[in-house]
Amino acid sequence: MELLVYIPKQTPRINYIFRHICGRILGFKVKFTSKVEDFISFEGVKFSYAKKRLGNEVFIQKFGLLEELGINDLNFSMDIWEDVPCFFRVSSDSDIPFDIFSASFYLVTRYEEYQPHVKNDVDSYPIEESLAYQHEFLKTPVVDVWAYKLKEILKAKFPDHSFPKKRFKSHFLISVSKAFKFKxxxxxxxxxxxxxxxxxxxxxxxxxxxxxxxxxxQDPYDIYDELIEFAKENKLQLDFYFQLSNYSRYTKSISYNKRVYHKLIKSMGDYGDLGLLPGFEALYSFEILKKEKRRWESIVNRSLSKTLIKNYHLNFPDAYLNFNKLEIDEDFSMGYQKNIGFRAGTCTSFQFYDLNLEQVSGLVVQPYVLNSNALKGVDLYEKIDELKELKSSLKSVDGQMNFIFENSDFADKGLKNAIFTLMKEML
Structure with missing residues (x-):
């Protein structure tokens, strides 16, 4: 279904974030016009995004971030709109009291991670500096919530038009950094x-x-047959990500050259998608990453399309720049290792936007809600109750929940049964 947006001037930032909110989240085919007469004559769903209202149309006033270039110091305060946190407030003439497109762009592009910050003890962007953590909306996919509120405004204005629909999804990924514990x-x-x-x-x-x-x-980490059996019984897909690094202080798995490892990788490809788990050194060296990609492709006999970083921090944005250079299609590393929630403020996949070059890349970022590192030392059944509440809120925006586990997580029988319970609840 087509959606028309009136804008005085189109910019790469406007094009990018409108296609995320109106396209990926709401399901519209987005068209822009700068001609008032074309906007007025259009009989479908439409709204304007400008400094001033044209007439009696749905109007979202712009804050200005989407017309800027580069990374600048931004002074703004937080507000609440219909019980949801928001920022980049605009005048009361706007049908929404803040610029949802500028705010969404700020979160989805990880604008704050480009700004000067003190890295934490694992050389990563500290969650304590993130806007979502400081203002307690990390567990709310605010970009999707804002988008669905815009959808309700458009529905009220255009009651005779049908609107696209999506479905809630859950997706489970298994990271294999050490294929066997002893064997x-x-x-x-x-x-x-x-x-x-x-x-x-x-x-x-x-x-x-x-x-x-x-x-x-049996080797404690050799849980692959049991995982596949569980997936079959519950009609879910498990995707597997394998590490193919040289042996080092960070990599203790069996040699990537071993036939038994090749056989395991290929066999898991019969039950789900396969991807690469880059090693620690590959996150800082393009040449090592390229070498690990070639190893993966020689084993699987097809082009690598998916990556995942689980136990090392996401070296943002450098890792994404390297993935994009290697023409990798999707990455599942956008999240915080030890915290449940949405690092980029959205539960919908989005394209990586390079703020330094003001360019949209071909790499699609799939944000995760849970990395199993967040389950260490906690009562997992309490976390299941928390995730059930989160699932309920995500279903209201037809979102997707991505979960990342490790084969070693299933070595302990009690933890394994709890994770299986969690998976069933999240379906």
Whole structure:
């Protein structure tokens, strides 16, 4: 369905954020016009975005951010509109009291992460500096909520027109940074790890290693068959992301060259999509990232289209610039490792916008709501109740919930059963 927007002048920022809000979230095919006569004669759903109202149309007054270039210091205060946090207030002449497009652009492009900030102890953007955390709307996909409120205003103005519809979705990703805990590590690593356990009196770990190597028990991280069986029973898709880095202080998995690893990767591709889990070094070196991409493609025999960063911080925006250079289609790393919520303020996928070049890239960013690192040391069943409430609010905006787990999360029986319960509740 077509939506017409009157704007005095089109800019890359306007084009980008309108296609996210009106296109990706609300499902319209967006068209722009700067001709008043064309706007007036159009008989479909429409509104104006300018400094002044034309007549009695739906009018959203612009704040000005979408006409700027580069990253500037912005002075603004927070407000509340119909129980939802908002900012970039405009005059009372506007049908919405703030510029939802400028505010959405600020959040979705991660404008605040381009501004000077003190990185935290893991060299990452600190959540404490984010607007969403400071003003307690991290768990609200405010961009989608604002968009649906705009939709209600348009519905009231154009009651005879049908509006596009979406459906709520949940999506589960399995990160595999270490394919097996004990198996296939080689004799030297077996002896070294056993001696280390003995010195530290970690006798259970040592005995588990011996029993696994003697085939008296299954490797704790080898949970792939059980995951696939669970997915079949509950009619859900699991996507798998594998790490193919060189052995280092950050990478302890079996060699990427081993046939058993290749066989595992290919077999998981029969049940869901596959992607790459870049290693730590690959996040800081384009050449290493390119090498890991080639390894993945030689194993899977097709072009790499998806990436995920789970246990290392998102090196923003550099990681996305490198993914885009390598023509990767989608990334699932947009979120905070240890906090439930929406880092970019939206639960809808969006294209990465490079603020330094004022360009839209081909990389689609898929924000996640939960990284399993946020579940460590907490009562998981309490988190399930919290996520059920969050799911209810996301269904009201037909959003998507992406969840990231790790194969090692399922090694503990109690945690595994709790995660399976969580997955069922989120369907």
């Amino acid at each position: 296939y590590n080689g004799f030297v690593r077996f002896v070294g790890a056993s001696l280390r356990d003995l010195i530290k009196f970690q006798l259970k770990s040592m005995f588990d290693r011996f029993k696994t190597m003697m085939r008296l028990q």
